[in-house]
Amino acid sequence: MEQMLTIGRIVNTHGVKGEVRVLPSTDDIKRFGKLKEIVVQNRTESIKEIETVRYHKNFVLLKFKGIDNMDDAELLKNSTLKINRKDALPLGQDEYYQCDLYGLKVVTEEGRDLGKLVDILVTGSNDVYVVRNTEKEILIPAIKQCILKIDLEKGEMLVQLLEGLED
Missing domain, CATH: 2.40.30.60 (RimM)
Structure with a gap:
C-alpha cells in the first residue's frame, strides 16, 4: 500500500x-x-x-x-x-482509498478471473471500475449489486456481473 x-x-x-x-x-x-x-x-x-x-x-x-x-x-x-x-481521514465501513484498488484481481462469484482493475472513472452517481485482461475491457459500476467483497490483503475484488456488462 x-x-x-x-x-x-x-x-x-x-x-x-x-x-x-x-x-x-x-x-x-x-x-x-x-x-x-x-x-x-x-x-x-x-x-x-x-x-x-x-x-x-x-x-x-x-x-x-x-x-x-x-x-x-x-x-x-x-x-x-x-x-x-x-x-488521512478515517474511512467508513466498505470505503477504500482509490489508490489501494488499482491492480486488484477481479473475479466473479463463480471464480472466473476477469482481469485486473486498471482505472477508476469518477461519474456523477457512482464510480466505474475499468477491468482489463488480455482479451477485453469491462466496465463495472461500483455499486453494492456488483461489488460483493474487496479483500485488500488477498489483492482481490469479488464481483457479480449484471446482465449486459460483458457485451
Missing part, C-alpha cells in the same frame, strides 16, 4: 499574494482545513507549511508560508499535493 496519498493538484495561481488554486482529488475538500503542512511534488518533493485555506467554487485556495507573490506560486503550478496515510 502506498504510504503517501494524493489529495489534489495545483492547477494555477490565484491573485498576486502567492495563493495557489488546487483541484482536489478527495471526497471531502474541507479536509484541507485540517492540515498544517502538505507534501508538494513536482520535479522535487518538499514539505510546505499551510498558512491559509479558502474555498472557491470547486477549488481550494492555499497560501503557503514563504510563498508571498505570484512568481513564487507560479513555480508550484502542476504540482501534486500529497499527505501521509496516517494523516
Whole structure:
C-alpha cells in the first residue's frame, strides 16, 4: 500500500499574494482545513507549511508560508499535493482509498478471473471500475449489486456481473 496519498493538484495561481488554486482529488475538500503542512511534488518533493485555506467554487485556495507573490506560486503550478496515510481521514465501513484498488484481481462469484482493475472513472452517481485482461475491457459500476467483497490483503475484488456488462 502506498504510504503517501494524493489529495489534489495545483492547477494555477490565484491573485498576486502567492495563493495557489488546487483541484482536489478527495471526497471531502474541507479536509484541507485540517492540515498544517502538505507534501508538494513536482520535479522535487518538499514539505510546505499551510498558512491559509479558502474555498472557491470547486477549488481550494492555499497560501503557503514563504510563498508571498505570484512568481513564487507560479513555480508550484502542476504540482501534486500529497499527505501521509496516517494523516488521512478515517474511512467508513466498505470505503477504500482509490489508490489501494488499482491492480486488484477481479473475479466473479463463480471464480472466473476477469482481469485486473486498471482505472477508476469518477461519474456523477457512482464510480466505474475499468477491468482489463488480455482479451477485453469491462466496465463495472461500483455499486453494492456488483461489488460483493474487496479483500485488500488477498489483492482481490469479488464481483457479480449484471446482465449486459460483458457485451
